[in-house]
Amino acid sequence: MRTGMMALAVGLLAPVFMPALPPVWLMLALPVAGLLVLPFRSYPLVFLLFGLTWTCVSAQWALGDRLPVALDGETRWLEGRVVGLPQSGDGVVRFELADARSRHDKLPTLMRLAWYAGPTVNSGERWRLAVKLKRPVGLLNPDAFDYEAWLLAQRIGATGTIKDGQRLAPARGAWRDSIRQRLLEVDAQGRGGALAALVLGDGSGLSREDWQVLQDTGTVHLLVISGQHIGLLAALMYGLIAGLARLGIWPLRWPWLPWACGLALAAALGYGLLAGFDVPVQRACVMVALVLLWRLRFRHLGAWWPLLLAFNAVLLFDPLASLRPGFWLSFAAVAVLIFTFGARLGPWRWWQTWTRAQWLIAIGLCPVLLALNLPISVSGPLANLFAVPWVSLVVLPPALLGTLLLPVPYIGEGLLWLAGGLVDWLFRGLAVIAGQWPAWIGPSLPVWVWALGSLGALLLLLPRGVPMRVLGWPLLLILLVPPRERLAEGMADIWQLDVGQGLAILIRTRHHTVLYDAGPRFGEFDLGERVVLPALHKLGVAKIDLMLLSHADADHAGGALALMRGINLRRVVSGDPPGLPAALRAEECETGRQWQWDGVHFQLWQWSDAEDSNQRSCVLQIEANGERILLTGDIDTHAERSLLDSPLAVPTQWLQSPHHGSRSSSSMALLKTLQPESVLISRGHGNSFGHPHPTVLARYRKQGLRIYDSAEQGAIHLQLGRFKPPWTMRQQRRFWRDPPAVAR
Incomplete structure (x- = not known):
C-alpha cells in the first residue's frame, strides 16, 4: 500500500514539471491503460496513471477556463x-x-x-x-x-x-468581511491590520515595512494564517484535554483520547471557517485530521505514513496546489521535523529540543528556499526562537478570544487592545533583528551545485556520530558561495529585464557591471525593489559600477532609490540629474565620453538642444567583438536626427526601441542609417499608451528587423560579441504559459 501511495504522489506531481500537457487523446488513454493492467495486480502503476490523469485533467480544466x-x-x-x-x-x-x-x-x-x-x-x-x-x-x-x-x-x-x-x-x-472591518476599526494600538492577518489570514492591512520585517526575520508564517496556526490551535485543545485527564479533572466516564482528538479537530475546523477555508487552510485541516486519526487509531504506523497520506489528500483535493511555494515549504518543514526527531536513541531536554528545532529547520529548508527562489532569513532561527512562543501562547489566545467576544461590550475590545499591544512589541523586537541581519537572496545555482548543497543539509540533519556527517558543512557552504563562470575578455552579457511599462537593462563584462535604467515606480509599487533588485541578486551581481539613468521619468528611474539601498552602487550618471532625488548624487551625461572595460567599448551621447526629459535621454552605445547595441532611452525623432550626425550613427546590430516603440520615435532615417538586425522593446502587456505603435511595428517589419518584445517573451538575454540570437524567458516552457512568440 505504501508503494501505491508513493506512486500516486509521483503521478499527481509529475504534470507540474511538464513543459506542456499531453494531448486529450492521451489523457483519455491513461485511465484505459490503468484498467488494462489492473488484472495483473500492478497497483503502483494503476495509482501512478490515476494521479497523472487527475492532475492533467484538472490543469486542462483550469486552462480552459481562461479568458479567450x-x-x-x-x-x-x-x-x-x-x-x-x-x-x-x-x-x-x-x-x-x-x-x-x-x-x-x-x-x-x-x-x-x-x-x-x-x-x-x-x-x-x-x-x-x-x-x-x-x-x-x-x-x-x-x-x-x-x-x-x-x-x-x-x-x-x-x-x-x-x-x-x-x-x-x-x-x-459576508460575516468575515464584517469581522475584518471591526478588527481594523477597533483600538488595537495601531495593529488592527496585524490582528486581521493573524485571525483571518488577510495581510492587506500590513504595511510594506511590516512585510519586510517579517521576511527578513523569517516570521511571515506567524502573522498570516498557515498550517502552523491551525495545528497550534488543535494542539492547544488536545493538550488542554490531556492535561485535565492527567490531573484527574476530566470525567472518567468520557474517554479522554477520543474527546481530545474530536475537540482538537473541531477547533481546527472552526479556525479554518474563520479564515475562509482557502487552499492553505484546507491543506492544514486535512493534515490535522490525518494526524489525529493516526493518534487515535494507527499509532503503530509511524509518522511518515500520515504525512504521505496528507500529501496525497491535499493533491487529490487540489492537484495544482504544488504550484504554490507554501505547499512545498509546509510539507518540507514537517518532513525535516520528523526526520530530525524520529528514531533518536535518547531524548533531548526541552530547551535543547526547542533551540535545535529552529536551527535544523533552517538548515533543512535552505535548499528548498533556494529551489523556490525565495529569500533566506539569516536571523530566522534566532527570531523564531522567541517569536513562535510569543505569538502562539501570548498573542493568539487574546486575539481569537477577543474576536469571538466582540459583541460583548468592552471585553472583546479590551482583549484586542491587549493583543495589539503584544503584537506591536513583537514587531519592535523583530525590527531590531531585521536591521542587523536582513534576508539573503541567493544566486541562481546549477543543478549539480544545488544537489551537493542538499546532500550537505541532509548530512547535517543526521544524528551526531554518523560517519561523514562533518562533510555537511562544506557541502552546504557551496550553496552560499557557488562557483561562477566568468565571461571571456571582450564579451558583454546583457539582460533586458521584464519590468512592464518601463526599462531596466543589465550589462556585465568580465569584471564590471552597468545598469541602464532602474525600472519603474508608480506610487508605492516599486519594480526596482520587487523585480530588478532580486534579479540582480539571482544573477550574482554584488555591485554596480555604473547605474546610467537615461532620464528622470518614473518608468526609467523610479526604482533607483531602492537599488541604492539594496546593493553596492558606485556611481550614477543621468541625462536629467535635476529631475532625480538628490540622494542619488547623479552626474551629468557627457556627450562623447568613452571608456573600455574588459575589452568592451562604451560611449555616451546626449542631444544638446533637448527641451524635455525624454529628449535629454542619455544614449549608450556598447561594442563587443565588433557587435554593437544602442540603448536610446526615450528619445524622439528630433533627438534622433541629431544622433545621426554623431559618431554613434554607424551600423548597429541591436537597437533598444526608443520610447518603448512610440509613434514619435524610431524614424525611418534612424533605421536606415543604423541598419539594425534586431530591436528590443520593453513595455507593459496591454499598456494604456498603445506601445508599440502599429506604425512603428510596420516600419520595423519593412526593414526586416527581428522584434523581441518583453510583453510577449519576458526577459531577454543576449551575449554581445557572439553574433547569436538571444534567449527569452518564454523559451523556458511551462504548460501554464502561452507558447513563446516568434521574433517578428
Missing part, C-alpha cells in the same frame, strides 16, 4: 459577485469576482480585478462593471516569482482593470 485570446485587451460590461476579502491600498481596490456574466461573451469563473480610485467594495456584493479584460500573464524574469503559475493555482482565469461600475445588490453572508 479574442477578448484580451477588450472592455466589456459584466455582472458578478465579489468573493473573498477585498484589499485596499495605494488608492487601488483589488478583489475577486466570481460567476461573472456578460451579454455576449463567455467569461472565466473567477477573475481578479483592480479599481483605481474606486469606491469601497465589500465581500458578497453584486456589481455591474465595465472591465478592461486581460489574460492571466505576469512579468517573467530569471528565477523570479511566477505570477502566471500563482493565478492558475488560484483558478483565476482573467485579470482586469475597472473603468466604471455600479452596485446591484448589497452584501449577503
Whole structure:
C-alpha cells in the first residue's frame, strides 16, 4: 500500500514539471491503460496513471477556463459577485469576482480585478462593471516569482482593470468581511491590520515595512494564517484535554483520547471557517485530521505514513496546489521535523529540543528556499526562537478570544487592545533583528551545485556520530558561495529585464557591471525593489559600477532609490540629474565620453538642444567583438536626427526601441542609417499608451528587423560579441504559459 501511495504522489506531481500537457487523446488513454493492467495486480502503476490523469485533467480544466485570446485587451460590461476579502491600498481596490456574466461573451469563473480610485467594495456584493479584460500573464524574469503559475493555482482565469461600475445588490453572508472591518476599526494600538492577518489570514492591512520585517526575520508564517496556526490551535485543545485527564479533572466516564482528538479537530475546523477555508487552510485541516486519526487509531504506523497520506489528500483535493511555494515549504518543514526527531536513541531536554528545532529547520529548508527562489532569513532561527512562543501562547489566545467576544461590550475590545499591544512589541523586537541581519537572496545555482548543497543539509540533519556527517558543512557552504563562470575578455552579457511599462537593462563584462535604467515606480509599487533588485541578486551581481539613468521619468528611474539601498552602487550618471532625488548624487551625461572595460567599448551621447526629459535621454552605445547595441532611452525623432550626425550613427546590430516603440520615435532615417538586425522593446502587456505603435511595428517589419518584445517573451538575454540570437524567458516552457512568440 505504501508503494501505491508513493506512486500516486509521483503521478499527481509529475504534470507540474511538464513543459506542456499531453494531448486529450492521451489523457483519455491513461485511465484505459490503468484498467488494462489492473488484472495483473500492478497497483503502483494503476495509482501512478490515476494521479497523472487527475492532475492533467484538472490543469486542462483550469486552462480552459481562461479568458479567450479574442477578448484580451477588450472592455466589456459584466455582472458578478465579489468573493473573498477585498484589499485596499495605494488608492487601488483589488478583489475577486466570481460567476461573472456578460451579454455576449463567455467569461472565466473567477477573475481578479483592480479599481483605481474606486469606491469601497465589500465581500458578497453584486456589481455591474465595465472591465478592461486581460489574460492571466505576469512579468517573467530569471528565477523570479511566477505570477502566471500563482493565478492558475488560484483558478483565476482573467485579470482586469475597472473603468466604471455600479452596485446591484448589497452584501449577503459576508460575516468575515464584517469581522475584518471591526478588527481594523477597533483600538488595537495601531495593529488592527496585524490582528486581521493573524485571525483571518488577510495581510492587506500590513504595511510594506511590516512585510519586510517579517521576511527578513523569517516570521511571515506567524502573522498570516498557515498550517502552523491551525495545528497550534488543535494542539492547544488536545493538550488542554490531556492535561485535565492527567490531573484527574476530566470525567472518567468520557474517554479522554477520543474527546481530545474530536475537540482538537473541531477547533481546527472552526479556525479554518474563520479564515475562509482557502487552499492553505484546507491543506492544514486535512493534515490535522490525518494526524489525529493516526493518534487515535494507527499509532503503530509511524509518522511518515500520515504525512504521505496528507500529501496525497491535499493533491487529490487540489492537484495544482504544488504550484504554490507554501505547499512545498509546509510539507518540507514537517518532513525535516520528523526526520530530525524520529528514531533518536535518547531524548533531548526541552530547551535543547526547542533551540535545535529552529536551527535544523533552517538548515533543512535552505535548499528548498533556494529551489523556490525565495529569500533566506539569516536571523530566522534566532527570531523564531522567541517569536513562535510569543505569538502562539501570548498573542493568539487574546486575539481569537477577543474576536469571538466582540459583541460583548468592552471585553472583546479590551482583549484586542491587549493583543495589539503584544503584537506591536513583537514587531519592535523583530525590527531590531531585521536591521542587523536582513534576508539573503541567493544566486541562481546549477543543478549539480544545488544537489551537493542538499546532500550537505541532509548530512547535517543526521544524528551526531554518523560517519561523514562533518562533510555537511562544506557541502552546504557551496550553496552560499557557488562557483561562477566568468565571461571571456571582450564579451558583454546583457539582460533586458521584464519590468512592464518601463526599462531596466543589465550589462556585465568580465569584471564590471552597468545598469541602464532602474525600472519603474508608480506610487508605492516599486519594480526596482520587487523585480530588478532580486534579479540582480539571482544573477550574482554584488555591485554596480555604473547605474546610467537615461532620464528622470518614473518608468526609467523610479526604482533607483531602492537599488541604492539594496546593493553596492558606485556611481550614477543621468541625462536629467535635476529631475532625480538628490540622494542619488547623479552626474551629468557627457556627450562623447568613452571608456573600455574588459575589452568592451562604451560611449555616451546626449542631444544638446533637448527641451524635455525624454529628449535629454542619455544614449549608450556598447561594442563587443565588433557587435554593437544602442540603448536610446526615450528619445524622439528630433533627438534622433541629431544622433545621426554623431559618431554613434554607424551600423548597429541591436537597437533598444526608443520610447518603448512610440509613434514619435524610431524614424525611418534612424533605421536606415543604423541598419539594425534586431530591436528590443520593453513595455507593459496591454499598456494604456498603445506601445508599440502599429506604425512603428510596420516600419520595423519593412526593414526586416527581428522584434523581441518583453510583453510577449519576458526577459531577454543576449551575449554581445557572439553574433547569436538571444534567449527569452518564454523559451523556458511551462504548460501554464502561452507558447513563446516568434521574433517578428
